[in-house]
Amino acid sequence: MAKNTSAPNSAAKPKKKDLAQAVINFLNQNRDKQFNYKQIAAALNINSQEGRQVLIKVLDKLRDEDILLETSRGRYRSNNRGLILEGIFERRSNGKNSFLPDDDGNPVFVSERNSKHAMNGDRVRVQLLAKRKRADTEGVVLEVLERAKTRFVGTLEVQKHFAFLVMDSKILANDIFIPKEDLNGAQNGDKVIVEIVEWPEKANNPVGKVIDVLGKPGDNTTEMHAILAQYDLPYKYPEQVEKFAETISEAIPAEEFGKREDFREVFTLTIDPADAKDFDDALSVRKLSPSTWEIGVHIADVSHYVKPGDIIDQEAENRATSIYLVDRTVPMLPERLSNLICSLRPHEEKLCYSVIFEMNENAEVLKHRIVHTIIKSDVRMTYEDAQAIIETGKGDYSTELLKLNDLAKILRERRFANGAINFDRYEVKFNLDENGKPLGVYFKEAKDSNKLIEEFMLLANRTVAETIGRVPKGKHAKTFVYRVHDVPDPEKLDDLNTFILRFGHKIKTSGTKVEIAKSINSLLDRVKGRPEENLIETIAVRSMTKAIYSTKNVGHYGLAFDYYTHFTSPIRRYPDLIVHRLLDRYLIEHGSSVDQAKTEEECKHCSKMEQVAANAERDSVKYKQVEFMSDKVGKVYDAVISGVTEWGIYAEINENKCEGMIPIRELDDDFYELDEKNYRLVGRRSKREYRLGQLITIQVVKANLERRQLDFRLA
Numbered sequence: 144m145a146k147n148t149s150a151p152n153s154a155a156k157p158k159k160k161d162l163a164q165a166v167i168n169f170l171n172q173n174r175d176k177q178f179n180y181k182q183i184a185a186a187l188n189i190n191s192q193e194g195r196q197v198l199i200k201v202l203d204k205l206r207d208e209d210i211l212l213e214t215s216r217g218r219y220r221s222n223n224r225g226l227i228l229e230g231i232f233e234r235r236s237n238g239k240n241s242f243l244p245d246d247d248g249n250p251v252f253v254s255e256r257n258s259k260h261a262m263n264g265d266r267v268r269v270q271l272l273a274k275r276k277r278a279d280t281e282g283v284v285l286e287v288l289e290r291a292k293t294r295f296v297g298t299l300e301v302q303k304h305f306a307f308l309v310m311d312s313k314i315l316a317n318d319i320f321i322p323k324e325d326l327n328g329a330q331n332g333d334k335v336i337v338e339i340v341e342w343p344e345k346a347n348n349p350v351g352k353v354i355d356v357l358g359k360p361g362d363n364t365t366e367m368h369a370i371l372a373q374y375d376l377p378y379k380y381p382e383q384v385e386k387f388a389e390t391i392s393e394a395i396p397a398e399e400f401g402k403r404e405d406f407r408e409v410f411t412l413t414i415d416p417a418d419a420k421d422f423d424d425a426l427s428v429r430k431l432s433p434s435t436w437e438i439g440v441h442i443a444d445v446s447h448y449v450k451p452g453d454i455i456d457q458e459a460e461n462r463a464t465s466i467y468l469v470d471r472t473v474p475m476l477p478e479r480l481s482n483l484i485c486s487l488r489p490h491e492e493k494l495c496y497s498v499i500f501e502m503n504e505n506a507e508v509l510k511h512r513i514v515h516t517i518i519k520s521d522v523r524m525t526y527e528d529a530q531a532i533i534e535t536g537k538g539d540y541s542t543e544l545l546k547l548n549d550l551a552k553i554l555r556e557r558r559f560a561n562g563a564i565n566f567d568r569y570e571v572k573f574n575l576d577e578n579g580k581p582l583g584v585y586f587k588e589a590k591d592s593n594k595l596i597e598e599f600m601l602l603a604n605r606t607v608a609e610t611i612g613r614v615p616k617g618k619h620a621k622t623f624v625y626r627v628h629d630v631p632d633p634e635k636l637d638d639l640n641t642f643i644l645r646f647g648h649k650i651k652t653s654g655t656k657v658e659i660a661k662s663i664n665s666l667l668d669r670v671k672g673r674p675e676e677n678l679i680e681t682i683a684v685r686s687m688t689k690a691i692y693s694t695k696n697v698g699h700y701g702l703a704f705d706y707y708t709h710f711t712s713p714i715r716r717y718p719d720l721i722v723h724r725l726l727d728r729y730l731i732e733h734g735s736s737v738d739q740a741k742t743e744e745e746c747k748h749c750s751k752m753e754q755v756a757a758n759a760e761r762d763s764v765k766y767k768q769v770e771f772m773s774d775k776v777g778k779v780y781d782a783v784i785s786g787v788t789e790w791g792i793y794a795e796i797n798e799n800k801c802e803g804m805i806p807i808r809e810l811d812d813d814f815y816e817l818d819e820k821n822y823r824l825v826g827r828r829s830k831r832e833y834r835l836g837q838l839i840t841i842q843v844v845k846a847n848l849e850r851r852q853l854d855f856r857l858a
Contacts, residue, residue, distance in 0.1 A: 162187070162201050170211055170221040176670045177220040179634050209280055214248055217634040226271045229288065234263040234315065242269045242282050251282065259282035260342040260349070263313065264291030293339045295319060296373045298360055298849070299344060301331035301355070308351065310336045311373060311849060317348045327354035352796050356657050361848065363579030366766055367468055374759045376466060380458075381476055387454045388477035393484055395492055399447075400517065402821035403494070407519040412541055413487055413697045414596050417525040419476065420482040423714040425520050428543040428598055436502050436546065440603040441495040441518050443485040445713040446723040448725055450477070460745075465715035468763040470483060470579045474715070481714050489523040496710075496723050498603040506553035511606055513726060528843070529592035529826065548591055551598040558601070562703035565664050566684060571800050573767050581771040584799040600704065600711040607722065608706035613730060620696075621729055621736035624721050626707050628690040628699040631654060635686040641823065642682060646675050660703060677783055677795075678836025682822070689754075692718050692746035694739050718749045750771035768801040772853055773846040779858045784837045787824055792833050794841050794855055803853030805841065810857075815826075 163189050170178075178186070180202055184195050202219060205211045212222045230244040232253070240258055242251040253261075261267050266289040269282040297310035299321075306326060308319040319337050329335050334357045342349040345372045347786040358373065368378040369425065411427040412793040421554030427439035449456050459475050466473040474481045487493050497516040498797075501509045522540060532538040533548050559565060589597070604626070636652040636659070645647060648669060651662035663683060670676045687701065692709075697705040710726075713719040786793030791806040807815060810833070813826035823834035833839075845854040 146217065149241065151798070153793040156433070159197060159201055159204075159270060165203060166198075166201060166205060167210060167440040169220075169519075170219065174221045179217050181633075181848060188330060189671050209249070212246070216799055219640060220402050228271065228282075228283070229266065229268050230263040230286065231291075232258070232263070232267045232287075234261065234267045240759075241299045242267065244269075251835050252279045253282050253284060254774050257281070259284040259287060259342075261287050262290065262339075265289065266291070270317050288722045292375065293425060294354070294372070294375060295337055295351075296334065296357070297367045297575070299326075299329050299331060299333045299335050301326070301329075303810070306331075307348075311369065312492045315349070317587050319351040320346075320348040321351050321353060327353040330360065332360060334365050337592075347386045356780060360703070365471065366628045366848075367579075367763060370468070370759050370762045370766065371466070371473065374755050376473070376755065376759055377462060378473065379620060380474075380764075384446070384454055384458045385477050385479075388479040389483060391448055391480065395494060395823065399494060403515045403517045404440070404497070404499075405789045406516050407492060408496070409437075409439065409518075410540070410541065411439070411441065411518050412522045412524055412543070413489070413520050413524060414524045414529045417527065420486065421472075421714045422487040422520075422523065423485070423712050424596070424600060425487045425518060426547060426596075427518065428547060430470055431501065432474070434504055434808070436550070438500045438502055438550065438599065439497050439516070439518075440500070440545070440711070441487065442603070442711050442719075442723075443487055443714055444494040444496045444515065444723070445476070445485050445720055446496070446727065448480060448496070449496050449720065451724065455480070459717055459720065460748075463717045463749045464756050466756045468587060468761055469573055469767045470575055470763075475717065481733060485714055487518065489520045492517060492519050496713075496726070498710075498829060500602070501608075502550060502657075506557070508602075513607060513610060513730060515692060526590070526592045529595070530590050533591045533595075547599070548595050551595040552591075554598040554602060555594060556597075557704060559664065562660035564687075564701050564703075565667060566680070566701070571764055571768075575767075578579050581767045584768075584801070586800070593780060601704075604708050604710050605702075605704050605706060605727065607710045608696075608708035611725070612706045619736075620741050621725075621807060622694050622739040623696075623725055624708060624718050624742065625693055625696040625698060626690060626709050626718075627695070627697045628707075629688045629697050630700050631659075631686050638820065639686045643679055646670075648678070648679070656700065657703070660700070674838065675836055677785075680836070681785070691750040692744045693750075693755075694746060718751075762851060765802075765822060766848070767851055768799075769846050769848055769851055771799070772801050772843060773804075773848065779840060782839055782841045782855070784833060784835055784839060787817065787822050787833065787835055796841070802855060803841070803843070803855040805855045805857060 159263045166183060171184065171634045180199055184198055184482055189195060189198055206213045206219070209222055209626045211219050213219055228244040228246065230242055233241045233243060238255045240253045240255065242253050244251065251271065253269065261284050265287050267284050268286045268288055270285050271285060272281045294373045295308060295310050297308040300309055302308045306321040307325055308321060310318065319339060319367055321337060322600050335353045336352050336355040337351040339351045357368045371378040409429050411425050413422045413425045415422055423443040425441040426439060429437040430586065431437050442808055449459065455477065462475045465475045495516045495518050497510060498513050503509060529544060532541050536545065567589060572587050573581040573586065574583040574587050575581055608625060609809040612620045612625070614620045635651065640650050640652050641725055643666065650664055650666050653657050667680060667683065670679045690699065690701065696706065698705045707717045708722055708724045711719065713723055725737065728737070780798065782795045782796045784792050785795040785802055791804050793802055793804050813829045813831060815824040817827050821834065823832045825832045840858040841855040842858040843853065844856050846853070
């Protein structure tokens, strides 16, 4: 990046007008790149703190005037967009709709009258309107290019000649009008799925028809199905796919025994949650010499049963993942495959795809091989069973289990020494009665038995990715599916560091990846057990990028691996099934590389569906939390502020982790303004502040099951 020779003198305080022109010139010279303010300051030779402060004000002004674009928080580039853009429409029930252009530029406000009935998530073409002074950029929708969603969930209100759908989510400002002949047998008060069939130009309400009746509001199954339907996720398995699964034989073909390595006589075990039925991984242990061990990571060979393009494969590809709601699993594969034929059940011969490691006492891999196998698991343990043996050193198969645990601990220590980040999160779980009603809340934390399985799965995933991805210099790796996690945005790390300084902590924001990761780990260790632990861990997680699937390998920052994939869960994740097929193609058939563009599209679909499933899972937890709190209205609890927004503060109750909101109208002692950068609301007159992580006492005001929302007030 060349220095800008027309930059203002760094010693003097730069004039805003000169600096603005210098910024415009610099960004125009680098039209296809984006920069944060530090990079712009360096390019313009601005070294003083005072000069940087002026630069920040200039950048804000140029952004507000649309002369430059802020592509993400704190990153800028030249605004060379035209007047007509394509992108995604975001609808809000309060009429504050916005358009997110494909060029990553600033969001554009679209008023209701200019929306052309575009719905949330629709792909649209927009024309920008002439900008008025000190006003947001506005646009008008010219055309809806692609509908994101046409089906909505809600409660039916039937009147004499027609009906309306009152929606659970407040994405549409208007209810959906349903003619009487399109009710599909639904009754007043039913929870239903409605499809929008048209939205006439001059009509206020879209017109729809009932396509499925879910049941009565408040019924557990109705509500779980409603959550799935809200995200366009399936809540039942297509009959024809189930029937096809019934035709698949459990019997292992005789020719498979000759093709595979036989591990039926080698001690093998599975360790899974107590309520699991889909066992897709097993570990075998065999002593080879006084100082070497053979450890087998055996994964259900789903690709033997599910062939590319068959009816089960099409359904699995569409779903891309199993979904784990509070009270049920919505499987990616039909249950005959996921819980019976492919599941590595004890004392049954099963086909596997395996990574076999020869390891020494220091958990160093001396050699490995990736092979098709046949196994026969000796024992099925729950995590609790395995944990009891690890803690006491006693029990059946304790020798093998303790050896696996010793090796896993060394692998884990080595991973953290190499710069892996240690985010140990807990899961909120519920004790439910037979009707799905929550009786209690508990927290599930990862113990040694969980970590043991995790380490060997990580090792297998990394080894598979390296086998395909690491090629001799000058050669190109074949197209593959990687699980990637990019390095954190430097700007976000700077924000994190600024924020934690108030608690007396700091992290490295520059240096090698390992140095930065070790610094974050050190921070997480220091805050353990301190009042600010939850807050700092939350902000640290937010400063990280999201892990996704991609054919473009950038490594996995959080795990500190240069190569990583998902190979170990093909029963519940479609990317793992793709990986199994690619291994067959490259290692066994010695086939050519698959089409990268097509595989990248698969990766994007799987990443998207993973996020959608996570949102549905979160909503099911939220529903159960609200249901659990519904008989506790009026009670007072200690809580911690878990979110700060312009419409109020979110608080999480300490004893059960149930989260609710204190609306801004409840904070009526002052006018509170949002300080986004410092995660706080500040009273304009009193300067009283409510900040993320602050301990407060709340009273439960309302539990709204329909909106899955708890309302609190300050006690």
